[in-house]
Amino acid sequence: EDKVVQSPLSLVVHEGDTVTLNCSYEVTNFRSLLWYKQEKKAPTFLFMLTSSGIEKKSGRLSSILDKKELFSILNITATQTGDSAVYLCAVRNYGGATNKLIFGTGTLLAVQP
């Protein structure tokens, strides 16, 4: 059965800290891995990764994929209170419904002032 596992489940840091969120997966016919930020309701798209070793970067956030070891990390540097959210990792595979995303349970990040 396809699955996505995220760690840690929750994390409390202080402003300015750097955090690393982990996502491992076991899916058939891997196509892409996506990261979302969920603050209240709607998950908002952060990154999509399809190739190993190529870092995607957006401001203080960056992410990389390792298709050999089947995991991805999401880094956030110089954290701010506005980074507090649930970070979701999801995998899409080939075949079946185009937009079927297999999500992990998420990592709850709390950034304290």
Place this chain on the structure above:
Amino acid sequence: ETGVTQSPTHLIKTRGQQVTLRCSSQSGHNTVSWYQQALGQGPQFIFQYYREEENGRGNFPPRFSGLQFPNYSSELNVNALELDDSALYLCASSWQGSTEAFFGQGTRLTVV
């Protein structure tokens, strides 16, 4: 704002009742997928609609059904509600074959 709108935002129903949730997809998007997110869990794929037909389904019983209309908007219907159906229901829209899906704000359903 993603342009995907869902209604209602909150809903309370009694066990055994039926409910209909609605989703208007982002302009130009022809594919809609629905997810159920229980508290503390990641979203779980329910099904997807493309060209008014279901073209993919997750592990949900038949009492979860849907529709897609010619304007690409969609409905999720749940019959014989159970307490465990209490969750946030998310709708996502995209172009068929696109790599990115945009989520709406969700409908919080509480079954009592």
